[in-house]
Amino acid sequence: MMPCELYPTRCAICGTEGNAAELYPAGFNMDALSPAVFSARRMPDRIHFRMVRCNRCGLVRSDPIAPPQILNHLYAQSTFEYGEEADNLKRSYGRYLKKLEKYSLRKGALLEIGCGNGFFLEEALRQKYGSITGVEPSVDAANRAGANIRPWIVCDIMRPGLFPENRFDTICMFQVLDHIPDPRLLLDECMRVLRPGGLVLCINHNIDAVSAKILGERSPVVDIEHTYLYSPKTLPRLFSAAGFTVLETEPAWNTYSPLYLARLLPMPGPIKNGLLRLLRTWPFRSMRVTVPLGNICLIAGKSERNHAGVT
Ligand SMILES: [Zn+2]
Numbered sequence: 001m002m003p004c005e006l007y008p009t010r011c012a013i014c015g016t017e018g019n020a021a022e023l024y025p026a027g028f029n030m031d032a033l034s035p036a037v038f039s040a041r042r043m044p045d046r047i048h049f050r051m052v053r054c055n056r057c058g059l060v061r062s063d064p065i066a067p068p069q070i071l072n073h074l075y076a077q078s079t080f081e082y083g084e085e086a087d088n089l090k091r092s093y094g095r096y097l098k099k100l101e102k103y104s105l106r107k108g109a110l111l112e113i114g115c116g117n118g119f120f121l122e123e124a125l126r127q128k129y130g131s132i133t134g135v136e137p138s139v140d141a142a143n144r145a146g147a148n149i150r151p152w153i154v155c156d157i158m159r160p161g162l163f164p165e166n167r168f169d170t171i172c173m174f175q176v177l178d179h180i181p182d183p184r185l186l187l188d189e190c191m192r193v194l195r196p197g198g199l200v201l202c203i204n205h206n207i208d209a210v211s212a213k214i215l216g217e218r219s220p221v222v223d224i225e226h227t228y229l230y231s232p233k234t235l236p237r238l239f240s241a242a243g244f245t246v247l248e249t250e251p252a253w254n255t256y257s258p259l260y261l262a263r264l265l266p267m268p269g270p271i272k273n274g275l276l277r278l279l280r281t282w283p284f285r286s287m288r289v290t291v292p293l294g295n296i297c298l299i300a301g302k303s304e305r306n307h308a309g310v311t
Pocket residue numbers: 011012013014015016054055056057058059
């Protein structure tokens with residue numbers, strides 16, 4: 001148990017505190033503040049902070065939450081459990097990285113925030129990016145990276161001053177922004193380290209997706225790790241508020257194994273365990289499905305006018 005006081009959060013778009021309607025009351029106790037709960041890809045367990053929707057701009061956030069320094073500590077101690085899904089994630093995110101080519105951006109320096117074991121950085125190298133850098137708070141995850149990737153992973157949270165300004169051509173974030181206690185601070189830092197004309201590729205959950213609406217509080221996206229949850233309306237508003245030019249927002253299609261999808265289903269334990277056992281057998285094991293399952297993809301750019309030093 002990690003004793004700490006919860007503190008109120010502000011809407012990351014309009015900056016108001018309070019002024020929000022409760023979506024779900026808190027469903028956790030202090031024991032939930034453990035590294036195991038904050039580890040990647042664990043089974044959803046319906047533990048979450050109180051969730052509210054801002055009355056002014058519609059952004060969904062957890063309120064109140066544990067202090068960021070406690071959350072950062074939990075992520076640093078968390079372990080890495082993507083297992084066999086890493087290949088599917090690499091396929092999914094690799095497809096979106098390819099989409100950036102239509103903007104004729106040079107394949108220069110790429111930064112991934114929350115890179116886990118670096119599977120996507122491998123894909124960026126395969127797509128001929130000039131250099132790769134990953135930021136990952138979990139020591140366990142970073143140490144699982146391949147020998148050719150590990151030297152390019154900075155074991156830290158993405159914090160102000162970690163990199164020099166105008167350092168990167170491309171910044172990628174996959175299922176990261178919804179975990180960040182202060183997303184405006186993160187996007188301000190992205191703006192600073194991104195070169196003018198550079199692009200951000202961001203994929204995360206969609207709280208307004210049909211699946212999230214049907215499942216409500218039982219949806220796996222309603223989770224203690226998610227300090228914010230975005231929609232096709234609020235995600236571009238957040239990027240615009242941080243000074244980015246939003247180029248595209250669309251549902252993201254991800255490739256999954258049936259086993260992974262079944263893990264997310266809310267159903268009684270014994271039935272679920274039986275289903276998981278079945279899906280571990282052939283031919284289900286080798287199956288792949290690509291579906292638009294409750295994720296949004298956003299591409300945003302830093303305009304040439306945002307060049308640091310130009311006012
Ligand atoms: Zn708001």
